[in-house]
Amino acid sequence: MLSFALRRMIALLVTLAVATVLVFTVLEVLPGDPAQVMLGTEARPDTLAALRDKLGLNQPAPERYLHWVAGLVTGDLGVSYTYATPVAELVRDRLAVSLPLAVFALALTTLIAIPLGAWAAARRNSAVDVGVMAATQIGIAAPNFWLAMLLALLFAITLRWLPAGGFPGWSAGPWPALRALILPAVALALPQASILARVMRSSLLDTLGDDYVRTARAKGLSAGQALRRHALRNAMIPVLTIMGLQFSFLLAGTIIIENVFYLPGLGRLVFQAINQRDLIVVKSVVMLLVASVIVVNFLVDVAYAAVDPRLRRRG
Amino acid sequence: MALLDIQGLSLSINGALILQDVSLAIEPGETLGLVGESGSGKSMTALSVMRLLPRGAQTNGSIRFDGQDLAALPEPDMCRIRGRRVGMIFQEPMTALNPLKTVGDQVAEGFVLHLRLTRAEAARRAQAVLERVGLPATEISLGRYPHELSGGQRQRVVIAMAVALAPPLLIADEPTTALDVTTQAQILKLLRELIRENGSSLLLITHDLSVVNAMADRVAIMRAGEIVEQGRGGGLSGAITHPYAKALLNASSLPPRVTSAAAPTSRPILEVKNLVRAYALPRRSLFRAAPRRLAVDNVSFTVAKGESLGLVGESGCGKSTTARAILALEAVQGGSIAFAGQDTSKLRGAEMAAFRRRVQMVFQDPYGSFDPRHKAGRIVGEPLRLLGRECDPQSARRRVDEALTEVGLDPADADKYPHEFSGGQRQRLAIARALITRPDLIVLDEPVSALDVSVRAQVLKLLTELQKRLGLTYLFISHDLAVVRAITDRVLVMRAGKVVEAGPTPKVLGAPEHPYTRELVAASLHLDAILSERTAASLPDAAGC
Amino acid sequence: MSVSFGASRTADGWQFRALRHPSFLAGAVLTALVMTIAAVSLHWTPWDPTAIDIPAKFQPPSTAHWFGTDQFGRDVLAMIMRGAVTSIAVSIFAVGLGAGVGVPLGLLAAQQRGFADQAIMRASDFVFAFPALLIAIMLREVFGPGATNAVVAIGIFNIPVFARVAYGAALPLWTRDFVLAARVAGKGLVRITVEHILPNMVSLVIVQATIQLSLGILAEAALSYVGLGVQPPAPSWGRMLNEAQTLMGLAPRLALIPGFAIIVTVLGLNLLGDGLRDIFDPRLARER
Numbered sequence A: 001m002l003s004f005a006l007r008r009m010i011a012l013l014v015t016l017a018v019a020t021v022l023v024f025t026v027l028e029v030l031p032g033d034p035a036q037v038m039l040g041t042e043a044r045p046d047t048l049a050a051l052r053d054k055l056g057l058n059q060p061a062p063e064r065y066l067h068w069v070a071g072l073v074t075g076d077l078g079v080s081y082t083y084a085t086p087v088a089e090l091v092r093d094r095l096a097v098s099l100p101l102a103v104f105a106l107a108l109t110t111l112i113a114i115p116l117g118a119w120a121a122a123r124r125n126s127a128v129d130v131g132v133m134a135a136t137q138i139g140i141a142a143p144n145f146w147l148a149m150l151l152a153l154l155f156a157i158t159l160r161w162l163p164a165g166g167f168p169g170w171s172a173g174p175w176p177a178l179r180a181l182i183l184p185a186v187a188l189a190l191p192q193a194s195i196l197a198r199v200m201r202s203s204l205l206d207t208l209g210d211d212y213v214r215t216a217r218a219k220g221l222s223a224g225q226a227l228r229r230h231a232l233r234n235a236m237i238p239v240l241t242i243m244g245l246q247f248s249f250l251l252a253g254t255i256i257i258e259n260v261f262y263l264p265g266l267g268r269l270v271f272q273a274i275n276q277r278d279l280i281v282v283k284s285v286v287m288l289l290v291a292s293v294i295v296v297n298f299l300v301d302v303a304y305a306a307v308d309p310r311l312r313r314r315g
Numbered sequence B: 001m002a003l004l005d006i007q008g009l010s011l012s013i014n015g016a017l018i019l020q021d022v023s024l025a026i027e028p029g030e031t032l033g034l035v036g037e038s039g040s041g042k043s044m045t046a047l048s049v050m051r052l053l054p055r056g057a058q059t060n061g062s063i064r065f066d067g068q069d070l071a072a073l074p075e076p077d078m079c080r081i082r083g084r085r086v087g088m089i090f091q092e093p094m095t096a097l098n099p100l101k102t103v104g105d106q107v108a109e110g111f112v113l114h115l116r117l118t119r120a121e122a123a124r125r126a127q128a129v130l131e132r133v134g135l136p137a138t139e140i141s142l143g144r145y146p147h148e149l150s151g152g153q154r155q156r157v158v159i160a161m162a163v164a165l166a167p168p169l170l171i172a173d174e175p176t177t178a179l180d181v182t183t184q185a186q187i188l189k190l191l192r193e194l195i196r197e198n199g200s201s202l203l204l205i206t207h208d209l210s211v212v213n214a215m216a217d218r219v220a221i222m223r224a225g226e227i228v229e230q231g232r233g234g235g236l237s238g239a240i241t242h243p244y245a246k247a248l249l250n251a252s253s254l255p256p257r258v259t260s261a262a263a264p265t266s267r268p269i270l271e272v273k274n275l276v277r278a279y280a281l282p283r284r285s286l287f288r289a290a291p292r293r294l295a296v297d298n299v300s301f302t303v304a305k306g307e308s309l310g311l312v313g314e315s316g317c318g319k320s321t322t323a324r325a326i327l328a329l330e331a332v333q334g335g336s337i338a339f340a341g342q343d344t345s346k347l348r349g350a351e352m353a354a355f356r357r358r359v360q361m362v363f364q365d366p367y368g369s370f371d372p373r374h375k376a377g378r379i380v381g382e383p384l385r386l387l388g389r390e391c392d393p394q395s396a397r398r399r400v401d402e403a404l405t406e407v408g409l410d411p412a413d414a415d416k417y418p419h420e421f422s423g424g425q426r427q428r429l430a431i432a433r434a435l436i437t438r439p440d441l442i443v444l445d446e447p448v449s450a451l452d453v454s455v456r457a458q459v460l461k462l463l464t465e466l467q468k469r470l471g472l473t474y475l476f477i478s479h480d481l482a483v484v485r486a487i488t489d490r491v492l493v494m495r496a497g498k499v500v501e502a503g504p505t506p507k508v509l510g511a512p513e514h515p516y517t518r519e520l521v522a523a524s525l526h527l528d529a530i531l532s533e534r535t536a537a538s539l540p541d542a543a544g545c
Numbered sequence C: 001m002s003v004s005f006g007a008s009r010t011a012d013g014w015q016f017r018a019l020r021h022p023s024f025l026a027g028a029v030l031t032a033l034v035m036t037i038a039a040v041s042l043h044w045t046p047w048d049p050t051a052i053d054i055p056a057k058f059q060p061p062s063t064a065h066w067f068g069t070d071q072f073g074r075d076v077l078a079m080i081m082r083g084a085v086t087s088i089a090v091s092i093f094a095v096g097l098g099a100g101v102g103v104p105l106g107l108l109a110a111q112q113r114g115f116a117d118q119a120i121m122r123a124s125d126f127v128f129a130f131p132a133l134l135i136a137i138m139l140r141e142v143f144g145p146g147a148t149n150a151v152v153a154i155g156i157f158n159i160p161v162f163a164r165v166a167y168g169a170a171l172p173l174w175t176r177d178f179v180l181a182a183r184v185a186g187k188g189l190v191r192i193t194v195e196h197i198l199p200n201m202v203s204l205v206i207v208q209a210t211i212q213l214s215l216g217i218l219a220e221a222a223l224s225y226v227g228l229g230v231q232p233p234a235p236s237w238g239r240m241l242n243e244a245q246t247l248m249g250l251a252p253r254l255a256l257i258p259g260f261a262i263i264v265t266v267l268g269l270n271l272l273g274d275g276l277r278d279i280f281d282p283r284l285a286r287e288r
Helices: A004-029 A034-039 A045-055 A061-074 A089-124 A126-143 A142-157 A174-208 A213-218 A223-260 A266-274 A277-309 B042-050 B076-080 B103-115 B119-133 B150-163 B181-198 B211-216 B243-253 B319-326 B349-358 B376-390 B392-404 B413-415 B422-436 B454-470 B481-485 B505-510 B515-521 B527-532 C012-022 C022-043 C076-112 C114-128 C132-143 C149-175 C176-186 C189-224 C237-244 C253-280 C283-288
Strands: B002-012 B017-025 B031-035 B059-065 B086-089 B170-171 B201-206 B218-223 B226-230 B267-278 B292-304 B306-310 B334-339 B357-363 B441-445 B473-478 B492-494 B498-504
Touching: A004 A061, A004 A277, A004 C114, A034 A045, A034 A213, A034 A277, A045 B441, A061 A277, A061 B473, A089 A126, A089 A174, A089 A266, A089 A277, A089 B042, A126 C253, A142 A174, A142 A223, A142 C189, A142 C237, A142 C253, A174 A223, A213 B086, A213 B150, A223 A266, A223 A277, A223 B481, A223 C132, A223 C189, A266 C132, A277 B059, A277 C114, A277 C132, B002 B042, B002 C076, B017 B031, B017 B042, B017 B211, B031 B042, B031 B211, B042 B059, B042 B086, B042 B170, B042 B201, B059 C076, B086 B150, B103 B119, B103 B150, B103 B267, B150 B170, B150 B181, B170 B181, B170 B243, B181 B201, B181 B211, B201 B211, B211 B243, B211 B292, B226 B243, B226 C132, B243 B454, B267 B413, B267 B473, B267 B481, B267 B498, B292 B319, B292 B334, B292 B498, B292 C253, B306 B319, B306 B481, B319 B334, B349 B376, B357 B422, B376 B392, B376 B413, B376 B422, B376 C176, B392 B422, B422 B454, B454 B473, B473 B481, B481 B505, B492 B515, B498 B505, B498 B515, B505 B515, B515 C237, C022 C076, C022 C114, C022 C253, C076 C114, C076 C149, C076 C189, C076 C237, C076 C253, C114 C149, C132 C149, C132 C189, C149 C189, C189 C237, C189 C253, C237 C253
Parallel strands: B031 B201, B031 B218, B086 B170, B170 B201, B306 B473, B306 B492, B357 B441, B441 B473
Antiparallel strands: B002 B017, B002 B059, B218 B226, B267 B292, B267 B334, B492 B498
């Protein structure tokens, strides 16, 4: 009998494989001659030929694809055309900024949204609820990069509490690096937390109306106990779904916010690579980002099974 | 002194008056049956006692329990009463349990909460209670989740939670309504034993007169938020003087069908031979074929023109699946279905349309069988498209009017939306839709199960009249033996996809041969029988669900 | 349990509910305001939004320039007005693309079941793995930057959203008895989808479209902020923010005003969507 996790794992691998085909096709086959794209229309024929040769473009596309995928699996992503360094090294350095930023923002989102949403639901129709709902409505409507600019204006330019941009690197110790990530993470987290808090609230209100909560109350649990022991975990199921979906927004947000704060992360890398027409870097970074969304959605599916026993046994 | 004494209880929810001047008393050790049709306010009375009313509820009056006024009690004190002193059992076992917590945890919770027991001690006590309600550890371990249990087992868990601390008062709100008839008998028996052992009082809320009759020492009858009658004793018979109570009782006991002596000799209109309907279950392995479940397993029968054939069984026995196969709504995996001599699986195009004209259907939930966005006229006229060009708009309108009149509705009703009708009117509308193409055979799938008893009697009467007048053939599917007895000439008893017994209705239900039919007949609390000799002990002693 | 909410559901009362629904009203007013401004800007703006006038740069708000001028002396009000057109147009086309492809796919999946169902929904899950930003990056590599890319990128991201909404709404409808009744009346799958399934779920699609419109406004702003949207000189709120960023200390007004424009537009659409959801489902409104 195939277990739930194994079946999901196979689906994950298939999805990843399809994604590589798509990224490869769009970025390497559709543009026609990648060497031409990289060098521009005014490039000399012999330079073009040299680059084609260097990139292995003289080989047929399927062969290049297999070579690229083999590289992805072994960690050999080729050498960046503009940086003249291995792409894998570039990505590793940039991940050291982007990954902590995303995790930081995700943690903030969860820490703000879940208690806030639960609080609003528990005090339905009170001033607290109305206030939370109004604030989150604004929070959803504000673009994160605009919030980032306002935060920078207030805390960096005016108050001078935090740096307005740049990244000192982790070698200087964790605190300066974390300080540089505070404003970007807050700017990323606020709109996401607004959405998640509203989902949490409405999901909890739904479960509070469920029959088993009434059963729990009939056993003698107070309203608060019934909420904590019975409604809360059931309410987390839709919240998990939204968190999974939010990850792709978070990722896009990270790419953009890095540009606001001049953080040397994957987002900066991909935009620099676009501007310098460095297809080798763009291809691998895009693939990496897509893969991370796919993997996170897989993890959310597995988390479902951890929360909901009804899914564990499904054949 | 009464254990529970409700005086002048009124309740309004968001301004709408739900209960008006309700007064009830329950003595220690007594079972009070609270009877009424849906929407009469019985459940709200129970929730008022528990103080678990929906938001926006406002109550007046006093609810004294064991000398304390519950209405005036602070909420923390009320929490100590719920579960400890008053236990409650709910109607819907599928939703009454938390799907994410184990059965053991949910039963043990009361012990931890009220007696401050350790988790291990509470789990031990929970095991004992579950064993008492008929779920021994060998059958259901404490670590099981609700979705792994059958409906009857879940209701036993709900009961275990309610009786865990042996509360002096139990409130049971339609405790068996969602269950199959054989399970219902077992649960009622269990409830009776438990209250006897614990010396508890029971407030039993139900719409089913036969249930209340089998269980209650005293009966109170509710209608539209008021108590219309409260007996002093003697169970149900002690409480039927009010005209409404009498009407309710009359409607509940359906007269058996008078079968014409001339048994159907005409040619069979429908022949079902060795019918097999199998569903693929989820695959267990990538390398083996998906396992199959046989919903209908080698079923054969015929329906003669003009007769009414019943198809009886508990939920999941395959009766509705059989109906869908007959209507050619689903492919079958074996056997054949012939209507008027034609194999229905081979019908295409015009032949199919002709078949659909001649075979129509009435569904269990009339509201669900209407598109909520269409008006009654369009709904009733929907099958007219089967007539093709012979039916122009004018004659269509005329036929809709006729059909509406035929079922006792007004042609003006054609411009109303389904939600503007009452439950009984909606089922009339559904019958009108089935009649409009002048079919030969109508398949009725639990057509009166969703209806209140008084409405149920009227709809059955209408069906009987229509059959006589229009020479219709019925295939009548039901789980309710009383209904089947009232409307069918012959009956097939189905269990787990197989027909276990078939024959004339009076014979099969009067002198059942197969053990399962016997169990079914014994479990269905036939009102007339019980009214004549009311003994609690007459219930069957079946164990397990 | 004995209180029936379903019975009070009325098919013709929604207009009355709409007029009494505060968030619907607020959302409708804000949305109408933004739409009107966008429409007006097509025929008239106080100044030419693209006209550069260096001597008039960094003017504070005045009667001549209500919102002042930017670093090139362009009138900010005129740019905001014309920027609304870009925002709304990109968003509407993207929703049109998403709904136009996604809804039929979702309906088809729900109607067919079995293999087609699985194939369509797997494919839609797959598309979900590509955030609009990444699609825009890839499209740029193929076609170069431009507003069309923004529309296509956001639109592609919308497809699985609408497919899921349509599928999720249609699937339970297919199990309802009125579908069986329609089949007994001789209707085929396609006819049932058109006559019964679609009308019963269209309200959900409308609500989702409103929400996706607001997300589209945000996405368009983000794409033009990073230079993947509409190209200069056509004004857009996102690029105004980008250009204002380095001037934050000097003229914060240049960043605040486009930001507020985005918030008002998105807030209006979200309130409208929430209101519509309540109005279409009175049961929900009562319980919240």
